Amino acid sequence: MTLRRAALNTAATLGLLYILTPLIFVTWLAFFRQEIPSFPPEGYSLRWFAAILDQRKFVDGFSLSFQVGVLATVIGLVLGVPAALCVTRHQFKMRAPLANLLLMPLIVPGVVLGTSMYVFQVTMETALDVDVIGTFYALVAGHVVIVIPWIVRLVTASLAGVDRATEEAAQNLGANAFVTFRRITLPAIRPGIVAGALFGFVISFGNLEMSLFLVGPGRTTLPIVILQYLEWKIDPTIAAVSVVQIVLIGAAMLITDRYVKLARIV
Amino acid sequence: MAHLEIRNLAKRYGDFHAVRDVSLSVADGEFLVLLGPSGCGKTTTLRMVAGFIEPSAGTVTLGGADVTVLPPWKRNAGMVFQSYALFPHMTVAQNVAFGLEMRKVPRADVERRVEETLALVRLKGYGGRLPRQLSGGQQQRVALARALAIRPDVLLLDEPLSNLDAKLRQEVRVEIRELQRQMGLTTVMVTHDQEEALTMADRLVVMNEGEVRQVGSQRDLYERPTDRFVAGFVGRSTFLEGAVEAPGRFRTDGGLALACTGGMPGKASLSLRPERVEIAAAAQPGLDNSLPGTVEFVSYLGALIDIHVRLSPADRLVAQIANRDGGFAPEVGQHVHVGWAASAGQVFRV
Numbered sequence: 001m002t003l004r005r006a007a008l009n010t011a012a013t014l015g016l017l018y019i020l021t022p023l024i025f026v027t028w029l030a031f032f033r034q035e036i037p038s039f040p041p042e043g044y045s046l047r048w049f050a051a052i053l054d055q056r057k058f059v060d061g062f063s064l065s066f067q068v069g070v071l072a073t074v075i076g077l078v079l080g081v082p083a084a085l086c087v088t089r090h091q092f093k094m095r096a097p098l099a100n101l102l103l104m105p106l107i108v109p110g111v112v113l114g115t116s117m118y119v120f121q122v123t124m125e126t127a128l129d130v131d132v133i134g135t136f137y138a139l140v141a142g143h144v145v146i147v148i149p150w151i152v153r154l155v156t157a158s159l160a161g162v163d164r165a166t167e168e169a170a171q172n173l174g175a176n177a178f179v180t181f182r183r184i185t186l187p188a189i190r191p192g193i194v195a196g197a198l199f200g201f202v203i204s205f206g207n208l209e210m211s212l213f214l215v216g217p218g219r220t221t222l223p224i225v226i227l228q229y230l231e232w233k234i235d236p237t238i239a240a241v242s243v244v245q246i247v248l249i250g251a252a253m254l255i256t257d258r259y260v261k262l263a264r265i266v
Numbered sequence: 267m268a269h270l271e272i273r274n275l276a277k278r279y280g281d282f283h284a285v286r287d288v289s290l291s292v293a294d295g296e297f298l299v300l301l302g303p304s305g306c307g308k309t310t311t312l313r314m315v316a317g318f319i320e321p322s323a324g325t326v327t328l329g330g331a332d333v334t335v336l337p338p339w340k341r342n343a344g345m346v347f348q349s350y351a352l353f354p355h356m357t358v359a360q361n362v363a364f365g366l367e368m369r370k371v372p373r374a375d376v377e378r379r380v381e382e383t384l385a386l387v388r389l390k391g392y393g394g395r396l397p398r399q400l401s402g403g404q405q406q407r408v409a410l411a412r413a414l415a416i417r418p419d420v421l422l423l424d425e426p427l428s429n430l431d432a433k434l435r436q437e438v439r440v441e442i443r444e445l446q447r448q449m450g451l452t453t454v455m456v457t458h459d460q461e462e463a464l465t466m467a468d469r470l471v472v473m474n475e476g477e478v479r480q481v482g483s484q485r486d487l488y489e490r491p492t493d494r495f496v497a498g499f500v501g502r503s504t505f506l507e508g509a510v511e512a513p514g515r516f517r518t519d520g521g522l523a524l525a526c527t528g529g530m531p532g533k534a535s536l537s538l539r540p541e542r543v544e545i546a547a548a549a550q551p552g553l554d555n556s557l558p559g560t561v562e563f564v565s566y567l568g569a570l571i572d573i574h575v576r577l578s579p580a581d582r583l584v585a586q587i588a589n590r591d592g593g594f595a596p597e598v599g600q601h602v603h604v605g606w607a608a609s610a611g612q613v614f615r616v
Binding site for chain 1 (some may be wrong): 317337345348353354
């Protein structure tokens with residue numbers, strides 16, 4: 001028993017180390033003073049964090065990613081919450097296929113998703129004769145697709161814990177369907193909504209593969225900016241940007257975890 | 267409070283008849299209990315009265331007004347749910363106030379009525395707590411207070427005691443019944459627990475397979491069950507299968523000739539209440555029926571003892587005796603005589 005336990009602990013530690021080592025090194029690197037990353041460090045400094053702000057493309061990329069993330073999450077909520085309600089609460093013929101469809105973007109590789117969306121946008125642009133490709137809204141539309149599964153998944157999980165009888169009780173006491181939703185159902189699934197929104201935002205903010213197909217000239221998201229920068233330079237600015245990103249996403253995850261235990265859903 | 271009238275109510279799900287042609291009338295202030303095994307349609311009936319299920323046919327009239335097609339929120343029915351269904355994010359006081367808020371009762375009145383209602387269910391001072399901070403019994407009383415606060419035309423109780431432990435259940439039974447009498451509440455309760463039904467009801471409705479089998483007082487159901495199902499469901503009965511040969515003569519499948527009352531010739535069951543069967547060491551000449559048998563099983567219940575007696579390879583019955591000091595206490599394998607008056611048995615056609 002203790003042997004099995006030790007083996008398990010060792011495997012878990014090794015697994016964690018494998019995942020965390022790059023993050024630890026990136027974080028360490030961000031504080032190196034020298035331009036060419038090499039060991040041992042010549043000294044430590046915060047100059048690379050300051051350097052981020054000096055380069056417009058990082059600031060713009062961050063700002064775009066943030067805007068896209070927020071907007072995609074808001075739209076994702078408007079679409080995803082009713083979808084989750086529909087799929088968990090009603091019995092209809094296409095229920096199971098619809099439920100699967102809503103989660104589908106999770107399993108489609110980002111490159112495939114990006115390609116198909118690009119093709120779709122080309123078709124749209126030709127058919128409608130309006131600018132679609134490379135526009136801000138087309139980018140947001142793409143991100144909505146990858147945000148929805150997370151919102152649906154987390155809201156569905158929290159809906160499962162709602163006692164339907166409480167909704168009936170509210171109606172029995174005189175609340176119509178809308179008031180019942182607002183006063184009883186919504187407070188009960190709020191943790192799932194908050195968690196879904198934060199998670200969706202994180203997914204959108206960090207997305208690289210799909211976004212590569214959807215960005216337009218002068219409109220580049222942060223992960224793409226990082227990729228492009230890496231093609232020419234390897235100074236610790238990238239590490240500093242990554243640290244900022246890790247901290248932001250880590251914070252979002254920690255907040256999410258306070259509402260819904262992520263271990264239960266992911 | 268008001269009079270509740272259910273007429274020819276039915277609910278079908280495809281080919282499945284959950285409720286068939288149920289008609290009931292509940293007088294102002296009456297406590298009616300729907301009793302039956304699970305799946306008998308009692309809860310469906312209650313939910314149609316509350317408005318959660320739309321009937322396939324029939325009408326529900328509350329205080330003279332037809333409410334059959336009204337949504338639940340437009341009916342003035344207070345319901346206590348099996349799970350209590352308290353709003354977990356609201357305090358006890360907010361739970362009780364909810365229905366009043368929906369009715370746009372002025373703030374000051376709401377507070378007063380919440381206080382009053384909580385006092386009524388002996389929960390004064392608990393208004394600020396959350397449901398999860400209360401015991402099961404207290405939660406149950408909050409659910410009751412919440413339903414009563416709106417001064418409903420009818421109180422609907424859906425297995426309200428099934429989540430309480432046995433001892434608490436007995437106390438709460440009495441409490442609910444007293445409250446119902448004091449306030450003159452027209453009440454419909456659904457339960458599968460016959461003891462609960464017998465102790466609380468003014469009148470009982472026994473349902474099975476979506477149909478009303480019998481409506482009547484406790485005594486009616488126990489002494490004069492109209493069919494085999496009711497005889498078996500309310501109280502206990504043992505059945506001897508066989509046929510009526512001629513009025514007054516019953517022959518079991520095992521070949522025993524028994525005296526009974528009435529009955530048309532044909533296949534039938536003879537139903538006997540265990541406590542009406544006498545058991546003794548010797549034949550009992552004073553009784554219409556007296557038969558030898560062998561004790562097969564003894565079930566000791568404390569105050570009472572059940573004795574299962576084999577009369578023939580095909581016939582077995584249960585006799586119940588009081589556990590008295592020095593009384594007759596047969597053991598497994600012992601030869602005994604059982605007997606009963608012809609009037610103690612009931613014959614049901616099968």
